[in-house]
Amino acid sequence: MGFPGTWMTQSESVVYRVVPKCACSTIGQIMFYSDHGTFFDGDIHDAETGMHKWALEESQGPISDNVTGQRSFAFTCVRNPYTRILSSFFDKICGIQRNGRRYRGNLVPQLMQKYGIEVGGEDGKQDFDQIASFRRFLLFARDTIRWRRPMDPDIHWSAMSGHVSTFIVNGGRYDRIIWTEDFNGGMQQVLDAIETPHPVDLAAIPRFNESEGHGPKRTHPVEDYFDDLSMHLVREIYKRDFELFRYDFDNPGNKKPIGEIDLDEVHAKLGD
Template identity: 30%
Template sequence: MVERVTRTGKADGGRGAPRSKQIVRLLGQEAGKLQYLSPGSRPTDMTFGRFFNSTFVSNSRRFVYVKNDKAGSSFIIRSLTRSEKRVRRIRHRTPFLNRQANPLLTPAELTPRQWERALSHYFVFTFSRNPFSRTLSCYLDRIVGRDESYFVLQKRIGFADGAQPSFTEFLEMLGEEDVLDLDTHWKPQYRNIAYDYFNYGFVGHFENFGVEFPALLSWLYGRKAKLGEVRQGTSATKQLADYYDDRTVALVRDLYGRDFELFGYDETAPLKVEPVRGNDMDFVSERRRRLGRAA
């Protein structure tokens, strides 16, 4: 998706943030990135750009959200952005994917010391998805639908213009050298979210999104989620039986074995997408401790 800079306008409900402020923030973000040039200062599983673009920090509510593509990420970011605006009384329009307008911070806007404190003391969360439905959703949406991921794969593999790989061929391509990390929509989730770098307080299940995310948003902001806004996309879950056989099950299991293990999904049952291990959400019944100043 191409990010668009909003037009200059006054800070009211129908106008965008002044472009000059967005430019100043962009320059600050770019300068802030220089602090993280050392590979040891950022997750090894994330590219330099993804670390900043896919990590959302709230100092007001003391949390870090890490984006995981194909697991409700756009809806989550949009909901968090709206909630953050309400808490901070921001009235101008904020395109939620424009990091220069979004009120949620990137790590580049924190010093390394502040970032380390956020990692230690902030609530870090994300959402996972059953690899069977996630991979099929990626195939239907990004390959059959000819999104940009299609051309990324075509350039790497070299198949003919207009060719449509079958689902089995797609999975076999992902198994080739250096292909699995080419695109975050099919990259293993544990690497997508830098599981070994962040100390996660909660990894939700996309399959239980209607229960888990509203409870989480209410706990963070005291605000209800409007779940009717969730995009249904390709409805991959309804098409699992059409695409999975012994061969495709084995391929997905080999590609995403650690995802199945870490996030509690059954690698032998492609038609049963619900997690076999539930999440403990007792923490949402407890009142969040008084939020201190930014780190």
């Protein structure tokens, strides 16, 4: 299986396991900058040079050797499950992607037909009942994760613990897991622990939110999208994420973590 979703700087200063919807565009650009002193011109997910990525065949050997030998500082980044699934809905379901099309071709028409989801019209900009549509999307996400139908779960809404675990199961070990909600604090700890060819001033780094503007703006507070049934579905899908990464299940309005992540616990529970 190897190390899917793993990126590494060419200098091998740091290894990062991508978790979708968790600041991965910004992290990738910081890694690129730390090696080259310049940002990648475009979406870092499209970069095929200047950084090792598991998806690039020529990078798999160097990544495998580094990770199994635990030669470099390794980290990942997580996010509150409530805000992550909401972001996935507005970006991937309601939004027009950077290729000018809907995400995954006929997925959205299928969701509109089978689940009664609205997405704000052709361009995603018209008014619609965001709360009702999001709750229907949540049913769909649960169906994909629990029963793998009407399709396999998508990486943008499958549980973070699943992404994080592949790195551990195949022989890697994390030195740190940071929170999107304390991005600067966590990323600074990563940078303090490594040596990079080019210094990185975190305060001067822009945020590379590649999903910004893809879809409609969220018009309600986070907690308004989650009634008792929605919270039950979220617990069913993301129970392990809440527990391991110390997020507050009982209060969807509190996006901040409520405790420290125990790396030994993460490795023990996700390394099976």
